[in-house]
Amino acid sequence: MTKNSGYYHRDRNWHPPAYDEQYKTSITRSPNFAPLSFSTGISEETGPTFNQNILGPLDHDLIQNFAQPGELAIGPRIIVYGRVTDQDGRGIAGALVEVWQANAGGRYRHKKEGYLAPLDPNFGGCGRVITDADGNYEFRTVQPGPYPWPNRANDWRPAHIHFSVFGHAFAQRLITQMYFEGDPMIWQCPIVDTIPSKKAIKTLIAALDMDRTVPMDARAYKFDIVLRGNRQTVFENRLEGL
Amino acid sequence: MAQKIKRLNETPSQTAGPYVHIGCTPSFTGIDVYNNDLGDSMVNANTLGERISITGTVVDGAGMVLRDTMVEIWQADAAGVHNSPQETRGVADPNFTGWGRSSGNAETGQFRFDTIKPGRVASRDGRLFAPHITFWIVARGINLGLHTRMYFAEEVEANAVDPILTRIEHQNRVPTLLAQNDGKGSYRFDIILQGDNETIFFDI
Numbered sequence: 141m142t143k144n145s146g147y148y149h150r151d152r153n154w155h156p157p158a159y160d161e162q163y164k165t166s167i168t169r170s171p172n173f174a175p176l177s178f179s180t181g182i183s184e185e186t187g188p189t190f191n192q193n194i195l196g197p198l199d200h201d202l203i204q205n206f207a208q209p210g211e212l213a214i215g216p217r218i219i220v221y222g223r224v225t226d227q228d229g230r231g232i233a234g235a236l237v238e239v240w241q242a243n244a245g246g247r248y249r250h251k252k253e254g255y256l257a258p259l260d261p262n263f264g265g266c267g268r269v270i271t272d273a274d275g276n277y278e279f280r281t282v283q284p285g286p287y288p289w290p291n292r293a294n295d296w297r298p299a300h301i302h303f304s305v306f307g308h309a310f311a312q313r314l315i316t317q318m319y320f321e322g323d324p325m326i327w328q329c330p331i332v333d334t335i336p337s338k339k340a341i342k343t344l345i346a347a348l349d350m351d352r353t354v355p356m357d358a359r360a361y362k363f364d365i366v367l368r369g370n371r372q373t374v375f376e377n378r379l380e381g382l
Numbered sequence: 383m384a385q386k387i388k389r390l391n392e393t394p395s396q397t398a399g400p401y402v403h404i405g406c407t408p409s410f411t412g413i414d415v416y417n418n419d420l421g422d423s424m425v426n427a428n429t430l431g432e433r434i435s436i437t438g439t440v441v442d443g444a445g446m447v448l449r450d451t452m453v454e455i456w457q458a459d460a461a462g463v464h465n466s467p468q469e470t471r472g473v474a475d476p477n478f479t480g481w482g483r484s485s486g487n488a489e490t491g492q493f494r495f496d497t498i499k500p501g502r503v504a505s506r507d508g509r510l511f512a513p514h515i516t517f518w519i520v521a522r523g524i525n526l527g528l529h530t531r532m533y534f535a536e537e538v539e540a541n542a543v544d545p546i547l548t549r550i551e552h553q554n555r556v557p558t559l560l561a562q563n564d565g566k567g568s569y570r571f572d573i574i575l576q577g578d579n580e581t582i583f584f585d586i
C-alpha cells in the first residue's frame with residue numbers, strides 16, 4: 141500500500157519567472173516578494189472532480205461546437221491529442237482539459253479583440269475534454285493563425301492553443317500554451333521566451349503525427365502534459381505495482 | 383545506494399493571456415457552447431454551514447484593478463472535509479462542491495463567490511489550520527498561476543496558532559491574507575499583486 145505524502149515542489153527555474161521585462165504586462169503584475177514556500181497539505185492535495193456527464197457531445201470538437209447546423213469552421217483541420225501524466229509517468233484519469241484559441245486567421249471571438257482579421261461565424265474558439273482511464277485526451281479543431289499583439293513594436297504570437305488543466309489536486313493546477321512543430325515564430329515570441337530554457341520550451345511544441353492523421357480529413361498533433369507528482373509513502377514491504 | 387531518480391519535468395506554465403475567459407467561462411463572454419460556466423455555483427439550498435460571500439479585486443503594481451483575471455477558490459466544507467476523492471479524513475457534504483471560479487465583473491473587475499465558511503483542517507503533523515480558502519489567480523501578465531490563502535480576520539485564536547501564519551517572517555504582512563467581515567457574512571478580500579500591501583503568495 142502506498143499513500144500520498146505530499147507533492148514534489150515546483151521547479152521554479154523550469155517555469156517562467158513572474159517578472160520578464162520583454163513581456164511588458166508582467167512588469168506590474170509580478171510580485172516583488174519571494175513566495176512563501178511550504179509543503180502541500182490536504183488543502184492542496186485535494187481538488188475538484190469533473191464528471192463526464194458535464195460534457196456535451198461536441199465539447200471536444202471546435203470545428204462544430206459553435207457552427208451553424210450543416211456548417212463548419214474554416215481552417216486547416218487538425219486533431220490534437222496526448223496524455224496527461226504525473227511526473228512519475230502515471231496517467232491521470234478524469235483530468236479536465238479546457239482549451240481556447242484564435243480562429244484560422246488569428247482572431248479571437250472577444251469584444252476586447254481588435255485585430256483586423258475577420259471572425260469566423262462558425263468558430264467560437266473553446267473546447268473541453270476529460271481524460272480517459274489512462275490519461276488520454278483528444279479534441280478536434282482548426283489550426284489557429286498567428287496574430288500581432290501590443291508589446292514591443294512588432295511582436296507576433298506563434299500559432300498556439302491555450303490549455304487549462306486540472307489534475308487530482310489543486311496543487312497540480314496549470315495553465316499553459318501549446319505550439320506547433322516547425323513554426324519559426326516560436327523563437328521570436330517574448331511570451332514563449334519567458335520560459336528560461338530551450339529544453340523546457342520544446343516540451344510545449346506539439347509534433348505532427350502522420351500515423352494518427354485521418355486521411356482526407358485531419359492532420360494530428362501530439363501534445364503530452366505532465367502535472368506535478370507526489371511522494372508515495374510505502375506501507376508493508378514493497379511498492380505498489382512493482 | 384543513492385540512485386538518480388528519473389522524474390519527468392512538469393509542463394512549463396504560460397500566461398493565461400487576455401482571453402482566458404473564452405476557454406474557462408465562455409458563457410460569460412457570450413459564447414454559448416456549454417450549458418453553464420463551471421464553478422459558477424458552489425452551494426445549493428441544502429448546503430451545511432454558515433453562508434458567506436467573498437468579494438474583492440486583483441490590483442496591479444500601478445494600483446489598477448485587473449479586468450482580465452480569473453480567480454479560482456478551493457476549500458473544505460463546514461466540517462473541514464474536502465469534496466474530493468483524495469480526501470482521506472471523511473466524506474464531505476455532497477451539497478457543497480468546494481470549488482469556485484470567477485471571471486470578475488466585466489466593468490469593475492470585482493470577483494464574487496457565494497460559499498460557506500470552511501471548518502478547520504489538520505496539517506500533516508496534526509496541528510490545526512485556521513479556517514482558510516485557497517486562491518489561485520491567473521491573468522495576462524501572470525506567467526505562473528499565483529497561489530495564496532484567505533483567512534478570516536475574526537478567527538483571532540485559530541489564526542494565532544495556524545502553522546502557516548505563524549511561520550511568516552514578515553508578520554506585518556499577515557493582514558494581506560485576512561478577509562474582513564462586514565458583520566453580515568460578506569467578506570472583502572483584495573489581492574495586491576505588487577507594491578504596498580502586496581499579498582503574500584505561496585510556493586506550494
Ligand SMILES: [Fe+2]
Binds near residue numbers: 241242300302399
Ligand atoms: Fe492566445
